[in-house]
Amino acid sequence: MKILVTVKRVIDYNVKVRVKADNSGVDLANTKMSINPFCEIAVEEAVRLKEKGVATEVVVVSIGAKACQEQIRTALALGADRGIQIDTELNLDSLQVAKLLAKVVEQEQPNLVIMGKQAIDSDNNQTGQMLGALTGLPQGTFASEVVIEGDKAQVTREIDGGLQTVGLSLPAIVTTDLRLNEPRYATLPNIMKAKRKPLEVKAADDFGVNLTSNVQVLKVSEPAKRDGGEMVETVADLVAKLKDEAKVI
């Protein structure tokens, strides 16, 4: 069985985000970029399925400018077999990304697509579900466990009240939550080996997809600042402040 995994290049999760002075966006110049953490979990899950003998090939795809090849190489170093970069300078919205991915699904015919549940930059949490709709495939979102049995997948999902398990007919889309697995670190020999794995570049314009979004960002601003308050010395002081000053208890 073939698994398609998607990865997004995003600002590293440890980097402090700065809003540009002209409110046009977030300053990404000279900042450290990484694989979106949820996408890394997706890669790890696919590689584990291959190691268990469930999957035979793991294909990793990323959409973006040439720089995202770095994240594809990272995924290859973690154990994916080959990469596809869909080249575009545009900052695409989830719907456009899902449309491009639907074409990749059509071309590659994977039995399973594993994606991160959300990217930590746009925080949209949409692309996997949209890809499901456009391909007509079922989805198991926010997955904390994935079990493949024949032509079915059982996905345990993290939901507001606890956990829910759904059965999906394959092919299917899975989006990852934090507890699905703990991604490995790439070893140096694997990083070297990844440089020789195949990475195909395709122009986004060649997919016949309308890449214009109808959503326009008017401005990006700093959130309201929250000033630190005061330190109290004792529990009694704290209770008194909550009662008399804040009046919340």
Add this chain to the structure above:
Amino acid sequence: MTILVIAEHDNSSLKADTLKAVAAASAVGGDINVLVAGANCSQAAEQAAKISGVDKVLVADNGAYEYQLAENMGLLIADIGKDYSHIISAATTTGKNFMPRAAALLDVAQISDIISVQSADTFERPIYAGNAIATVQSSDAIKVLTVRVAAFDAAGTDGNAEIVALDNTQNADISSFVGAELTKSERPELGAARVIISGGRGMQNGENFALLDGIADKLSAAIGASRAAVDAGFVPNDMQVGQTGKIVAPELYIAVGISGAIQHLAGMKDSKVIVAINKDPEAPIFQIADYGLAADLFEALPELEAAL
């Protein structure tokens, strides 16, 4: 302009999140219809009819919708949603699951997790874990929105809307409900609690979370946790407060043994009053806390419980 709000419910009762979604719809302005899709869900529909500002409740009562599987819900919402200017749901794990599916079927974008309505086509939403706020404008014919429930005040419940049965069965037959493990608790839900007390890695293990119980009882508080505590297996995932867990804004948030990672702050920094108890006086949580107590939580918690 008519707005379709998708109700969040468990067939027998309507979830309070629906009142927040209706509040966002009222901020947009226009007639409001609420869709209750479920199985044997007439009780939930009757409760929806009482929400202030709702004109009509549409009930799709069918086995295909019992567990609100995204594949069937996406088809249903896209089918009836064609005639609406806006489709709105709460940004809960339920709404997040099916709304993008409906949006893609309608070939329109979704605007996720809005925190304010500027006009019928312009909305604010947090990005980068709430470290930036984007103002976005949509020119799509249908605006599909999910609503951050912590950012809206609940709509009232003095309405009396007409209930209309829909005959619309969408069964994609590619997915099925297998089972659920739902946490049973007498405490309020995180999203609805006036007071929340959360534990972090500093709690050291799951048993020590019992130290929060007595305080939670006295304050009628919900109990939450940081991602570190959930990842370490101290408590289940549905207790997680943060960027990728629950986003809350109670009147009082008490963070115990939580250092204050960005992704945790993203889930609680809009709380009205924040208290932090941590033995490390340099912990970043103190920079946003209204009241900080640098103390050993194993001493401070019993003392706090006794003092309340």
